[in-house]
Amino acid sequence: MSLVEVVDVSKEFKSGEETIRPLDGVHLTIEEGDFVSLMGASGSGKSTLLNLVAGIDEVNSGHIFVGDTDITELNRGKLADWRAANIGYVFQTHNLIPVLTAYENVELPLLLLPMTASERAKRVEIAMAAVDLTNRAGHYPRQMSGGQEQRVGIARAIVANPTVVVADEPTGSLDDDTTEQILSLLQRVNRELGMTLLMVTHDADAAQRATRQLRLERGQLVENGKPILPRALRTA
Amino acid sequence: MLTFLPYTFKSLWRHRTRSLLTISGAGVALLVFCFVGSVQHGLFALTENQEAGRSLIVFQENRFCPQSSKLPQDYASTIAKQSGVADAMPIMVFTNNCRASLDAIVFQGMATDLLMKWRKLALQSGSWDGFARQDDAALVGKAVAARRKLKVGDKFTIGDITVAVAGIFAADNAADEGLIYTHLDFLQRARGLSDVGMVTQIEVHLNDGANADAVAKAIDEEFHAGPVATTTRTKGMFQADTLSDLAELIGFIHYLGFACVGLVLSLVATTTVMSVQDRIKEHAVLQTLGFRPRRIFGLVITESVVLSVLGGGLGVIGGMLFLAWSDMSVAAEGVTIAFRPSWDIAMQGAIASLGVGFLAGLAPGWQAAQAKIVTALRHA
Ligand SMILES: Nc1ncnc2c1ncn2[C@@H]1O[C@H](COP(=O)(O)OP(=O)(O)OP(=O)(O)O)[C@@H](O)[C@H]1O
Ligand SMILES: [Mg+2]
Numbered sequence: 001m002s003l004v005e006v007v008d009v010s011k012e013f014k015s016g017e018e019t020i021r022p023l024d025g026v027h028l029t030i031e032e033g034d035f036v037s038l039m040g041a042s043g044s045g046k047s048t049l050l051n052l053v054a055g056i057d058e059v060n061s062g063h064i065f066v067g068d069t070d071i072t073e074l075n076r077g078k079l080a081d082w083r084a085a086n087i088g089y090v091f092q093t094h095n096l097i098p099v100l101t102a103y104e105n106v107e108l109p110l111l112l113l114p115m116t117a118s119e120r121a122k123r124v125e126i127a128m129a130a131v132d133l134t135n136r137a138g139h140y141p142r143q144m145s146g147g148q149e150q151r152v153g154i155a156r157a158i159v160a161n162p163t164v165v166v167a168d169e170p171t172g173s174l175d176d177d178t179t180e181q182i183l184s185l186l187q188r189v190n191r192e193l194g195m196t197l198l199m200v201t202h203d204a205d206a207a208q209r210a211t212r213q214l215r216l217e218r219g220q221l222v223e224n225g226k227p228i229l230p231r232a233l234r235t236a
Numbered sequence: 237m238l239t240f241l242p243y244t245f246k247s248l249w250r251h252r253t254r255s256l257l258t259i260s261g262a263g264v265a266l267l268v269f270c271f272v273g274s275v276q277h278g279l280f281a282l283t284e285n286q287e288a289g290r291s292l293i294v295f296q297e298n299r300f301c302p303q304s305s306k307l308p309q310d311y312a313s314t315i316a317k318q319s320g321v322a323d324a325m326p327i328m329v330f331t332n333n334c335r336a337s338l339d340a341i342v343f344q345g346m347a348t349d350l351l352m353k354w355r356k357l358a359l360q361s362g363s364w365d366g367f368a369r370q371d372d373a374a375l376v377g378k379a380v381a382a383r384r385k386l387k388v389g390d391k392f393t394i395g396d397i398t399v400a401v402a403g404i405f406a407a408d409n410a411a412d413e414g415l416i417y418t419h420l421d422f423l424q425r426a427r428g429l430s431d432v433g434m435v436t437q438i439e440v441h442l443n444d445g446a447n448a449d450a451v452a453k454a455i456d457e458e459f460h461a462g463p464v465a466t467t468t469r470t471k472g473m474f475q476a477d478t479l480s481d482l483a484e485l486i487g488f489i490h491y492l493g494f495a496c497v498g499l500v501l502s503l504v505a506t507t508t509v510m511s512v513q514d515r516i517k518e519h520a521v522l523q524t525l526g527f528r529p530r531r532i533f534g535l536v537i538t539e540s541v542v543l544s545v546l547g548g549g550l551g552v553i554g555g556m557l558f559l560a561w562s563d564m565s566v567a568a569e570g571v572t573i574a575f576r577p578s579w580d581i582a583m584q585g586a587i588a589s590l591g592v593g594f595l596a597g598l599a600p601g602w603q604a605a606q607a608k609i610v611t612a613l614r615h616a
Binding site (some may be wrong): 098099156 | 239240243246247249250517518521522523524525526527528529530531609610613
């Protein structure tokens with residue numbers, strides 16, 4: 001059984017008279033330990049797909065299974081609980097909470113999970129060490145560089161040991177050196193921590209760091225030049 | 237919810253100017269709320285307390301200001317013989333200001349034995365002996381003493397009356413602490429010979445079970461054809477009638493109390509709406525991390541409750557301290573209303589702050605909880 005199964009998912013937006021359908025019957029399976037990159041033209045629906053997998057947006061039709069759960073069936077409250085336990089989200093613009101220190105930002109998702117304070121502290125330490133920011137624990141986001149902020153963002157995404165880490169253009173607003181740092185970090189998260197990653201990017205070099213490269217074209221996913229077709233998939 | 241309290245405080249601190257302005261606004265409003273409450277409380281205390289219904293005041297018919305009511309002192313012995321009457325005490329009242337005033341001085345002259353029997357005074361300084369020994373001695377309520385900075389041994393002059401302070405007292409009834417008691421004959425003589433043998437009013441204490449209205453009616457009938465006709469009312473009624481103009485005003489001030497609460501509501505709600513609008517994206521990030529919409533709602537409510545309770549709490553504490561320290565009272569026509577701090581008012585203020593904080597957070601909290609995550613994340 002695959003870790004993530006996206007089954008015949010469509011998503012459309014209405015703006016006035018016009019309806020656009022960036023995802024039109026998308027199929028995708030992600031295995032545990034995959035590092036999947038997703039490219040495509042601007043406006044092709046990459047972020048939309050990623051947000052659906054992350055459970056922060058709703059499909060118009062189709063199903064998304066993560067593990068045993070069909071997340072398209074969950075209500076808003078249940079979906080939030082599910083995200084807390086299963087999703088790590090890395091934003092392009094970091095989106096750290098400005099009034100919290102690096103440490104507190106990383107700790108935040110753990111406060112939603114049943115856990116003792118000492119267990120929480122241990123996990124935060126490990127995540128901070130993984131992104132090599134132990135010495136910045138007490139710093140506020142405004143006191144850090146963009147690259148450091150993004151490392152905190154990654155620590156926050158991995159700290160709860162989620163089922164899937166999603167990253168929407170994680171290097172989109174960083175310079176080349178920092179981009180390199182962040183990509184290596186994500187690669188290590190995948191290889192050394194064994195986490196499953198889905199990363200949207202515009203950068204072909206970045207995409208090469210992943211174990212699988214996908215493209216979104218005309219509402220469908222393409223891998224190795226061939227459209228991804230429905231396999232012997234679960235049906236709802 | 238307590239887990240995220242530090243986050244709430246940090247968020248408020250981030251916009252500290254805005255938060256402090258809101259807190260101080262809420263504080264001032266609640267201070268006024270407490271003040272208004274204590275004014276009303278003082279009025280209620282006069283008209284509602286036990287004694288107010290169990291004693292009668294006999295006054296000259298159709299007279300209002302104590303200066304104009306004159307009854308023969310010996311009416312008291314006639315009244316004392318009526319059935320249902322336990323005691324009748326003639327009282328001379330003098331005030332330097334018959335109109336409503338924040339600094340009116342009210343003297344009551346009465347026989348020492350009756351004073352000791354019917355007024356539950358606790359002397360804070362001075363002695364009953366000292367009072368009894370001296371003709372011009374006076375027992376001064378602690379509120380007047382504080383206002384006029386009087387202590388035992390001082391001479392104190394108002395108009396053409398000069399008394400020697402022989403004691404300072406506290407009383408069960410806060411309004412009594414705004415009075416000065418003297419000997420009856422001293423006050424009668426002080427205003428010239430014409431007042432000897434005359435008093436302003438007669439206070440009648442009823443036996444248990446006596447019907448106050450029936451006794452009052454019997455007294456008025458007794459003197460109907462006498463040299464001076466009387467009007468007899470329960471003490472509560474008498475005070476309510478005497479203060480009717482003020483009472484109307486105070487009833488109106490009541491709305492000021494509501495207005496204060498409304499003010500805090502709009503103030504805190506405005507700040508909370510601004511805070512939510514500032515953080516549309518932040519709340520979306522929190523939701524992405526797994527915060528339930530309900531928790532976002534709770535965070536917003538917590539924030540508005542903290543603002544309102546901090547401000548309101550400071551206002552209530554400030555109001556209570558001010559009331560305790562100022563010993564303020566208002567008097568009209570010889571009757572005083574004391575403005576005292578009380579737990580009742582403090583509790584009302586605290587509950588109002590809490591309720592207002594909650595109400596103020598409802599709409600913005602709902603808005604924050606309902607926001608669509610992806611739309612909000614695109615927010616600049
Ligand atoms: N909330 C929305 N309302 C209307 N249209 C939307 C909304 N969200 C996305 N779209 C449209 O859906 C399409 C796909 O958007 P999406 O953000 O997924 O593209 P993308 O591939 O991530 O683009 P980019 O590379 O520029 O980030 C775009 O045409 C976009 O304008
Ligand atoms: Mg995008």
